[in-house]
Amino acid sequence: MVRRGFLLALILVCCAVYCLLPVRAHDLPLHTVVNSFVKMEPHQAHLVVRVPLDLLRSVQFPLNGHVYDLAASGPASDLALRGIAQGIDIRENGVRLVPVSAVGRLDLPSDRSFEEYDSAVAHAAEPVDPRTEIYFDQGYFDAHFIYPIASPNSLFTIQTTLAPDLGELLKLTVRFLPLEGGSRAFLINGKSGEVPLNPTWFQATKGFVVLGVGHILSGIDHLLFLLCLIIPFRRIRGLIPVITAFTLGHSVTLLGSAFNLAPGGAWFPPFVETAIAASILYMALENIVGANLNRRWIIAGLFGLVHGFGFSYALKDQLQFAGSHLLASLFSFNVGIELGQLAVLCVAVPALGLLFRGVLAGRTGVILVSAIVAHTAWHWMIDRWNVLWLAPWPQVTAAGLTLLARWAAAILLAVGLAKLFANWVSRKWPSTVLSGAPIEADPGDSPSLSSNATPS
Amino acid sequence: MKFGRYVYFSAVLLTLILALGLWKSPAKAGHNNKTPEFRVDPYWPKPLPASVDSNGVAHPWVQGEVAGTCVDAENHVFTVNRAWEVGVTVGGVIQGNESGAIVGQDASASAIPAPVIVEFDPEGNVVNGFGNASLTQTGPSYGGSAYMPYGSHGCYVDYQGNIWTAGNGDGIVQKYAHDGGGGVALLQIGTKGVCDGPSTNTKVGGTAVYPTCGEANDFNSSQTLLNEPADVAVDPNPDPVTGNPGDVYIADGYGNHRVVVFDSNGNYLRQFGTKCTATPCPGGTFGATGGGHPHCVVLGNDGLVYTCDRPNSRIEVWDKMGNYLSSIAIGNAPGATPANQAAILKAGTRACDFDFWPNIDYLASQSPTSQKFIMNADLGNDNAWIVDRQTGDILGAFGACGIAPCPGHNVAHFAFAHTTASDSHGNVFIAETITGRRVQKFVQVDGSDDRY
Numbered sequence: 001m002v003r004r005g006f007l008l009a010l011i012l013v014c015c016a017v018y019c020l021l022p023v024r025a026h027d028l029p030l031h032t033v034v035n036s037f038v039k040m041e042p043h044q045a046h047l048v049v050r051v052p053l054d055l056l057r058s059v060q061f062p063l064n065g066h067v068y069d070l071a072a073s074g075p076a077s078d079l080a081l082r083g084i085a086q087g088i089d090i091r092e093n094g095v096r097l098v099p100v101s102a103v104g105r106l107d108l109p110s111d112r113s114f115e116e117y118d119s120a121v122a123h124a125a126e127p128v129d130p131r132t133e134i135y136f137d138q139g140y141f142d143a144h145f146i147y148p149i150a151s152p153n154s155l156f157t158i159q160t161t162l163a164p165d166l167g168e169l170l171k172l173t174v175r176f177l178p179l180e181g182g183s184r185a186f187l188i189n190g191k192s193g194e195v196p197l198n199p200t201w202f203q204a205t206k207g208f209v210v211l212g213v214g215h216i217l218s219g220i221d222h223l224l225f226l227l228c229l230i231i232p233f234r235r236i237r238g239l240i241p242v243i244t245a246f247t248l249g250h251s252v253t254l255l256g257s258a259f260n261l262a263p264g265g266a267w268f269p270p271f272v273e274t275a276i277a278a279s280i281l282y283m284a285l286e287n288i289v290g291a292n293l294n295r296r297w298i299i300a301g302l303f304g305l306v307h308g309f310g311f312s313y314a315l316k317d318q319l320q321f322a323g324s325h326l327l328a329s330l331f332s333f334n335v336g337i338e339l340g341q342l343a344v345l346c347v348a349v350p351a352l353g354l355l356f357r358g359v360l361a362g363r364t365g366v367i368l369v370s371a372i373v374a375h376t377a378w379h380w381m382i383d384r385w386n387v388l389w390l391a392p393w394p395q396v397t398a399a400g401l402t403l404l405a406r407w408a409a410a411i412l413l414a415v416g417l418a419k420l421f422a423n424w425v426s427r428k429w430p431s432t433v434l435s436g437a438p439i440e441a442d443p444g445d446s447p448s449l450s451s452n453a454t455p456s
Numbered sequence: 457m458k459f460g461r462y463v464y465f466s467a468v469l470l471t472l473i474l475a476l477g478l479w480k481s482p483a484k485a486g487h488n489n490k491t492p493e494f495r496v497d498p499y500w501p502k503p504l505p506a507s508v509d510s511n512g513v514a515h516p517w518v519q520g521e522v523a524g525t526c527v528d529a530e531n532h533v534f535t536v537n538r539a540w541e542v543g544v545t546v547g548g549v550i551q552g553n554e555s556g557a558i559v560g561q562d563a564s565a566s567a568i569p570a571p572v573i574v575e576f577d578p579e580g581n582v583v584n585g586f587g588n589a590s591l592t593q594t595g596p597s598y599g600g601s602a603y604m605p606y607g608s609h610g611c612y613v614d615y616q617g618n619i620w621t622a623g624n625g626d627g628i629v630q631k632y633a634h635d636g637g638g639g640v641a642l643l644q645i646g647t648k649g650v651c652d653g654p655s656t657n658t659k660v661g662g663t664a665v666y667p668t669c670g671e672a673n674d675f676n677s678s679q680t681l682l683n684e685p686a687d688v689a690v691d692p693n694p695d696p697v698t699g700n701p702g703d704v705y706i707a708d709g710y711g712n713h714r715v716v717v718f719d720s721n722g723n724y725l726r727q728f729g730t731k732c733t734a735t736p737c738p739g740g741t742f743g744a745t746g747g748g749h750p751h752c753v754v755l756g757n758d759g760l761v762y763t764c765d766r767p768n769s770r771i772e773v774w775d776k777m778g779n780y781l782s783s784i785a786i787g788n789a790p791g792a793t794p795a796n797q798a799a800i801l802k803a804g805t806r807a808c809d810f811d812f813w814p815n816i817d818y819l820a821s822q823s824p825t826s827q828k829f830i831m832n833a834d835l836g837n838d839n840a841w842i843v844d845r846q847t848g849d850i851l852g853a854f855g856a857c858g859i860a861p862c863p864g865h866n867v868a869h870f871a872f873a874h875t876t877a878s879d880s881h882g883n884v885f886i887a888e889t890i891t892g893r894r895v896q897k898f899v900q901v902d903g904s905d906d907r908y
Contacts, residue, residue: 033530066633066642109529110615110692110819133702133720135642138617138634409471416468 032169034162037117038090038197039177040152045097047145048120049084050107054137055163055170056080061106067133068106077104080141087162088172090147091194092154097147104143106134114142117177152179155203157194167191178324186320199323205332207321212336215314216344221276221380222307224373226344228283229300231352231366232291239349243341245297245418249304250311251334252414256407257312258319258330263403270388272309277381279303284374288367301418305411311337491842491851492813492829493901494884496868500897501533501580504570517570517582522895524611524621524687524875525887527818528634531879532583533576535887535895536611536621539569540587572604573611573619573636578879580897586636603639605630606649606666610685610707610752611875615692615819618642622685624710624747627651627669629685645682645704645722651711652678671745674712676731679724683711687752687809691821693759695725696776703776707753707763713742715753715763715778728778729763736768740780743767752809752875755821762810769806771830771848786832786843789850789859796860800850803836803861808874812845815878831876831884838863838870840886854886854898868896 036049053061061076062069081102090097105128107113113123124144128134149156160172170190176197177183188195196203216222229246233239256262283299315333322329356365506516520539527533572587587604605623612620617634628646632639649666651657657670674683687707695703702720713731718724729750732741742749748766756762760781761774771784786806789797800806812820812827820827829851830843839862842852855862855870862869871892877885887895 066637108615108692109617110817110822112817112822112824131700133616135616135618135633405471409468412464412468412471416464 032163032166033171033173034160035114035173036088037120037175037177038156038158039117040149040156040179040198042152042179043149045090045092045147045149045156046121047088047090047099047147048114048117048124048143049088049145050114050120050140050142051080051084051162053106053139053141056083056141057137059083063136067135070106070128070130070132070134073106077106077141080104081143081145084141084143084162085145087160089159089161089194090197091157091159092149094155094157097149099145099147101146102143104141107140107142108132108134109139111140117175120144155200156197158188158197159192159194160188160190162190164190184320184323195321196323199321199325201325201328204322204325204329208318208329208332209336209339211314211318212333212338213340213343214336215311215333216337216340219310221280222310223344224376225276225280225283225303225307226341227348228280228287228370228373229296230345230348231287231369232293233349236345236349238293239345241297242300243345245301246304246307247334247338247341248414248418249301250308250337251304252410253305253308254311254315254334255330256410257309258315258326261403261406262309262312263400267388267391267393268309269313270384270391272306272313274381274384274388275306276310277377277384279306280377281374281381284370284377287370288374298415298418301415492882493852494842494854494898495901496854496856497897497899498867499580501576501582501895504574505582513566515566515568517574517585518567519570519574519893519895521889521893522874522887523607523609523624523889525877525885525895526611526613526619527877527879527885528613528617529818531578531818531881531883533578533877533879533885533895533897534611534613534619535574535576536608537570537572537574538608538889540572541607572608573621573632578881584635586632586639603641603648607684609710610687611877612688612690613818614690614702615822616702620688620690620704622682622688622706624684624686625669626666626684627682627711629682629688629704629706643722645706645718646685647681650681651683652676652681652708653683653711657711669711671711671747671749674731676708676712676714682706682708682716684709686710686748686750687764689753689755689761689821690720691755691776692819693821695719697725705753705755705761707750709742709750709766710747713744713749715750715761715774717776717778726778728774728780729772732768737765739772739783742772746805748805748808751807754810754812755819756812757821757823757825757827759821764807764809766805766808766835769804769836771807771810771832784830784843784845784848786834786841786848787850788848789841791851792859799861800834800837800859803834805836806832806834808833808835809876810843811876811878811884813842813878813884814882816880818880820878831878831886833873833876833886835872835874835889837861838873840870840873840876840884854884865892868898 032055034049034051034055036047039046059076059080062072081104085099085102103125105124105126111123113119121144124142158174160170163170168189168191171187172189173185173187175183175185178198229242230239262268319326319329360368504517506514508514518539519535519537520541522535523538524536525533571585573585574582575584577583605621605626605628607623607625608621609624610622614620619632619634620629622629626648627650628644628648630641631643632641651666651669652675653668653670654673656667657673669684685706686709689705691703691705692701694701698719700719703725704718704720706716706718708714708716714727714729716724716727730741732744737743742765744767746767748764750763751766752764754762759776761776763772763774765772769786771786773781773784775781787801789800792800810830810832812823813829813831814825815823815827816825817823828845830845832841832843834841839857840854841850843849844851850859853859854868856868863871865871870888872888872890873886873892874889875887882900884898885895886898
């Protein structure tokens, strides 16, 4: 007890001392974006990078009045090269690569050679025209590093620790040019850690499964919708078609969004958010008035389409890290969402079973819980509608109508296929839920829960 | 049920036909011919700084007239502000003796003038400001900063990242380091308070602060002095004669009637343009009176020099040696109603300032794009136009009123729209002077490919 108290006191003292330490004021540089290319060749990797000069203040380039003394900037350039090589960490199979060649030069802010890799490489190797006047802190330092590699099929990662005090503010844009051709662009920051340049299939899928699980578990509106879906059910069997329909619905729009088939106007994200809130409200109200559970899978499927757009916003920023495994990453994100849903069901179904006992048994419990959810959803819907109202509404254009037609066709086809599937199942197995057989209800439930229940 | 199924499958078929038939939508195929559309970003810039003093009183910055706007390589936006045009202090409140200063309700005990040059990041946060607003000239209390141009006007970021501004109440053009360099100019062309004019001149629209500055009698000839310059552009390309980069093109246009070219060290090279003495004004001349003759100078990526002849509502095109080539008249609006077209043409000063669009490079002279459009600030019509560079036709407008005069102080209205600047993302910044006193950001609506 005494020891615990002593430790606690020690911690408190340390905190107090830390808080009293004078806060170092940082003179934040204005330009914090570093541009780079990484190109793979059979036996070497090339890094070409452009660093704003106000990120290299620790390197004292000699001045001639207000401009850099280009003739005397050799030693400072070497120092800058060492600093940049240290600050951008490229690894092959976890082992840090060391450059065997490094060239660099000062450059004007108006130089455009970093638009393309070839011009960037050529320009970095060119000596600066001695007549060029580059003003202090205005411009860039361009560098080209060559790293020997064991194999272009190894796993490569990149990480930046340039200007560590800037943390997330420091952005590094990477355009990766793999051996097989093409290019991929992504943006990392000082806090991103090691980012795979060419993730393997397994790495990409693992990362996106985790992302999917995280997204569904942190998305309170999706969780509330799931809760509304499952509140009236007492058996897992009845839930299967509902959850499956919801899954199919959101998969369609999630994949569609990832392939840029979603409307692009500023009105669409607030529209999706409002529709998600409205879907929760609808399901809760349906629970209160008495849902036709045999047809719930249709509503779940339709609302799943809306929720899929909502899921896609979390995905879009991360797709840059999918490497060449775009489809697998999309699928894995979806799998992650399903695993998250399953986890939620495994907890929620027994929890609801425990809750709906005693005074909350039967319809009472369903109505009460649904009413609480409906209240929350109502407020969300109003708040989000206020945002939507302010957004510029789409204008009717041929392009917009085309997009609408595509989506309408896809939805109609999906619904039609689903109905055909349901009819086939009901012919094969007449006693399943999809056939319209009554949902099993707990004893004590009102007969009105099921439209096909036989009055006693 | 059978009928329902029939309806259902008909709908599916019809939708499929529609979707497939319009798969190549007309907008995508011909988007390079579309006039870009813009909407205002009402949240740009973010609220200006308001430091709180020891008494707990907040002192918000007020820009006053915004007399220039320009962008740099990082898409940071600079404004040239005149709130500092202070004169005497009365009752603890700084009084503006020039119309550009903070006045009226702005000049409360708590508001302070913004620095002369303010830098915003792309999100609209103020990241820097320089130009000491509290400095006043010793001697006669005309007002004005001791070292910046009186009547700071025009703004330009050059290929080396330096900031240039002119002064249409003065005789100087100054170059500052990107961060202001502690308020010390790197270069000054001209002499403060001394203009290329007779000892008693007449200033446009006000009392002469410096006796030699004004448009009534301009000499239009000095190789060392200017007369109320309006705008600056710097050429990163070699001069056609000397072969050296960094020529400074000055629209020496409120007093004089010329574009004067200096080298990067401020040495005179040549000039072109004269005062118009005929009706109508022939090409190669600038309107005699009304200020802004020329009012802007812009270097295009075609190697040509574009100037705003504000009194004649036209943009004149020259080569770098000063040979006049052509004019672009501003005012013809095929999309306007007859009444609006008449109103547009009735107002003068239609060619106040412009920038090319798209402008992927912040330097119009280097942008690899078509620069198909001219984004023109029409001060006379309180609007800003999207103009076809080849024909001069007004194809669209930034103002909320469409192709019509659009006066007002609400969002996407204008009060004396004065200068424009395009950044590399296709955004356009339009600054207002006189009673407008702000800068507005306009964002492309459809986000279509701006590499026209």
